[in-house]
Amino acid sequence: MKGKCLLVVLCVALLLFGCSVRQARVFDKKFGPERAVSRVDMTPGEDITYFEDIQPILENRCSACHSCYDAPCQLKLTSFEGLDRGATKLLVYNASRISADDPTRLFVDADTPSEWRDKGFHSVLNERTQSPDINLENSVLALMLKLKQKHPQPMDELLPQSFDLSLAKTNNCEKSEDFETFEKRYPLWGMPYALPGLTEEEHAAIMEWIKDGGRIKAQEAASSLATDIVRRWETFFNGESLKGQLVSRYIYEHLFIAHIHFEGLADREFYRLVRSATPPGEPIEEIASVRPYDDPGVSTVYYRLKKTPAVVAKNHTVYHLSDAKMARYTELFFTPEYAVSSLPSYDPETAANPLKAFVELPAKSRYKFMLDDAHFFVNGFIKGPVCRGQVALNVINDHFFVLFFDPDKDVISNDSAFLADMSENLALPGERENTLNIPSVWFTYSRQQKKYLNAKEEYLKSLHTDNIGNDVTQIWNGDDGTNDNAALTVFRHFDSATVLKGLVGQVPKTAWVVDFPLLERIHYLLVAGFDVYGNLGHQAVTRLYMDFLRMEGENSFLSFMPSDQRMGMRNSWYQGARAEFRNHLQNPMLGLERETGITYTTQDPKAEFFDKVLAHIGPVTPQHDHLNRCLEENCTLAGDTQSEITTEKALRRITHIKGARTEMFPDVTFIRVVTPPDQEDLAYSVIKNKALSNNSFMFGEERRRRPEDDTLSIVRGHVGNYPNAFAQIPLEEVETLVDHYLKVKDRITYYLMARKYVIRRTSPTFWDEYDWHCQTFLKAHPIEGGTFDLYRYIRIAEKADGTPTEW
Known part of the structure; x- marks a missing residue:
């Protein structure tokens, strides 16, 4: 029976393939052969231009779905380059793949339409004979928009059940030669999908632009102010000393996903910090590595600033650079006296472990660098390079608070020597890149995590001979109340999440208190070391390792609670026989005998603790949530x-x-x-x-x-x-x-x-x-x-x- 079913599937596939090939031949004869078209710098029509007329429509109507990695058919309509790249049936989110896929990152992994065609993308604009009629007849974009005009969805009525709105819905990524079959099967599925259509004026503008060949002028050169700012920062990031090179590598590996905004430039002008094979002053040749710490393959790496579009909120992580920030970098990394003897290798076992790779940079300086913009870095964990992901995000609760140990008081975050000794136990799954031996890898990292926690506990015992543990003064207060990154709130929304400044919402079930090695490892686990194109083993091990890190942050929070209530609190977070057993194996509750230094006066120490923290941080953070904790x-x-x-x-x-x-x-x-x-x-x-x-x-x-x-x-x-x-x-x-x-x-x-x-x-x-x-x-x-x-x-x-x- 199985053999017959497989034969039927194979026959259907061959039939469809044959039909597609025949249709392509018909289109070759009717419209001419396909070939990539260079549309930039072509003389555009006088009435309709891309940047003034078309881009605003795409941004406001199409990028609402066609953006980031979850864009249907990877058709990104947040920029002309995404439109020109086109669409593909290749999936980005695929948790079942056995081997990693080649990345298809817009602006990174290919530059021209021809290169994207070689990677399996097909155009949604006409790439056959260029004429007004053919431009319209052979454009998937035009056909999809006209389908919506021919079959508008009902207004003031319910959406027909024929629309598939599930997150796992199958993408229909037809080429223009297959569109007739698609239209017969799904007449209501024109664009915008399952939403009201464009206005007559919007529709006419896009049709006129497509009819004219989808042509576009090159964007104007950057302003003199932007050019000067970029030149100064590229000079800063490309110092020749070993210390300067190490500092720039460290900063780059933390900011590579950032949409950088420079003080003094337009609100919506953003840049990316990239590795380039070419020095400042020459055109950027971005090194398209999967991870920011991969071997660049060139003798000299240059850190360059590349302008980037930023439209949608879901992948928009902003990092601010200014004269004050440059002075802060100097204070943190160049003023302290320390020597850099050599640069770390790009071997995965070193490069994927920041506690090993950057051992010669002062731990306290690295911690303060991240705390200065803690919201950005925690936001990176949440949005990361992937936009969304339910399996990854179910490692966290729907609502929790995040606090940080004070960098001037926390001994673990200050002790570079201790962290260097522990670096082997602080290794991360990124060093394995892709694996299928999930149980063995999980056991290895679980054992290393326990070794680190036990060593950390022995270290803390030696410092707390009075058996008194943490109090509120151990919490970072935002540099005496001047930095509003000191207290954060995370809201999870199934497969996405939001990070807010302050303690927002009701008192949550859990909270994290984070120190430097924990903050650093989460970044390298979920941001720098995560490959959304990676295989199922890579994604599974990443998720499993994050369990360790979440529990480490939760246990640090428990250290501020009364000692006799800690175990009961934690047990309430991990209910169910399997969870309790697993918790016992991989989440040792250390330091139970050390009583907190906080004196509690109420029967609700958790709520009281957050009140004390807010008072400790001061007015830079709102002292109460007037909507949820009134x-x-x-x-x-x-x-x-x-x-x-x-x-x-x-x-x-x-x-x-x-x-x-x-x-x-x-x-x-x-x-x-x-x-x-x-x-x-x-x-x-x-x-x-x-x-x-x-x-x-x-x-x-x-x-x-x-x-x-x-x-x-x-x-x-x-x-x-x-x-x-x-x-x-x-x-x-x-x-x-x-x-x-x-x-x-x-x-x-x-x-x-x-x-x-x-x-x-x-x-x-x-x-x-x-x-x-x-x-x-x-x-x-x-x-x-x-x-x-x-x-x-x-x-x-x-x-x-x-x-x-x-x-």
């Missing part, structure tokens, strides 16, 4: 308008919704409160925090769900890059909306609320609402902001009898 009858912020006071008094009641009822709500809802005409509308985010019995396992998350412990948080502004729903409410109806929230207990009651307040995918005002949220976010965060992704926007569906079926 202990007074009226919690307001200085300068609040009456509309904000009224709105937030009502919305605060949503945080009282707990338990199984929260399952009815999406992960992230953006609420727009419409105010009187003389005021600006208000934006809020409702975030669902899903509880798990434990985080010990990579799969089976649904079996570990504890919906009875779920909560909802309210945050002013926008939190999350993948909104699931937009709700709009007039100011005078906010109380009514909240009443509806409080009445939700099942799908029907949620549907009744959503039908009135949530903007459907089919709504004629959908794009207006989307634009408002994007523009409001960018106005509040002109440099750090970006457009939101609509890949997770819910479907509100109902059966013929009017009952809801899914969203």
Whole structure:
């Protein structure tokens, strides 16, 4: 039977292949042979130009789905280069692959359309005979947009069930010669997919541009100010001394994913720090290594600054450079007296282990470098180079706080000699690159982690002869309250997450307290050492190793709790027989006998600890969350308008919704409160925090769900890059909306609320609402902001009898 099924599949595949080949021959005869077209520097049409007319449409309507690694068919529409590269059936997210795939990073792994064709990409613009008619007939982009015009989706009605909105949906990456078959099979699947179409003006502009050949002028040269700034920084990063080369390599390996913004330049002008084979003053030849610490393959590496587009919020990690930052680098790395005797090798066993590779740089300087921009680095762990990933993110809780040990007081973070001695035990899976021997590799790193923790414990015992452990003064206070990176909050939204400054939301189940070796290893595990194109072994071992690091941060937090409550707290985080057994094996609870130096006066030491931390950090971090941890009858912020006071008094009641009822709500809802005409509308985010019995396992998350412990948080502004729903409410109806929230207990009651307040995918005002949220976010965060992704926007569906079926 299996043989017959395999034969049928093979026959179908051959039939489809044969049809495709025949169609290609027909198109060769009809439109001429395919060949890559160079569109840059061609004389564009006088009426329609790419940068002025086309790019804004693509950014505001198409990049909402076609961006980052999860762009359907890898068709990235955030830049002309992405459009010119085209589409492919090759998958980026593939956790089952046996061997690593070759990377296909835009701007990195190929430069020209011809090079991308060799890598399996096909054009979505016409690459046959260039004529107005053929340009339209042979463009996938034009055909997809015209399909939407011919078969518009219903307005003011529910989205048809024929649309597949699942995260694992199959991508249809047809070439133009296969489009007729696609259109017959999926007439409603024109672009934008499962969303309202473009306006007549937008559609006409893109069609005119495609008809004209999709031509584009080269962008204007950088301003003299930008050129001067880049020249100064490239000079700084390319010092000839061994110390200068080592410092630049260290900085590069921490900033390679950054969208760098220079003080004084336009808000939306960004650069990447790259390794180049060419020196400053010559065109950049980026070294396309998989990891930033891979052997560059050239005798001399130059660190260069390459301009980059930055549009979408989900992969936008901003790092600021300025004269003050250059002075700070000098203070940290060049003022202290130390010698660099040689540069580390690029051998994976050395290069993948920052505690070994950069052993000659002072540990304290490295730690302060990361703490200065702790939000950026923790954001890197969360967004990293991958945009999203549920299997990777289920290693963390849906909501937790992150604090840091003080670099001036923490002995572990200061002791370069101890860390050098421990460097072999602090090795990371990146040194293996790709592996299939998962159990053996996991056992090796588990054993090394225990050796390090035991050595660390013996070291601390020798310092605490009085048997008194950590107190609040051991927590970094943001350099005496001048740096707002000292306290952070992480909200996970299934397969994406957000990092906020401050302690936001209700008191969470867990928290991390992070020291230098932990902070450094997380960066090299999840950012520098992670390959999204890697095989299943690489991705599995990375996820398993992160268990060790999460538990290390959690156990450090427990060291601040009363000693007699630590084990009970930790057991509540790891419920279930398998989790408890695994926790016992790989997560030794060390230092139990050392009592915290904190004197607690309440029955809730966890909440009391966070209050003490906030007081210790000072006013640079908000001292309370007036929406989620309000202990007074009226919690307001200085300068609040009456509309904000009224709105937030009502919305605060949503945080009282707990338990199984929260399952009815999406992960992230953006609420727009419409105010009187003389005021600006208000934006809020409702975030669902899903509880798990434990985080010990990579799969089976649904079996570990504890919906009875779920909560909802309210945050002013926008939190999350993948909104699931937009709700709009007039100011005078906010109380009514909240009443509806409080009445939700099942799908029907949620549907009744959503039908009135949530903007459907089919709504004629959908794009207006989307634009408002994007523009409001960018106005509040002109440099750090970006457009939101609509890949997770819910479907509100109902059966013929009017009952809801899914969203």
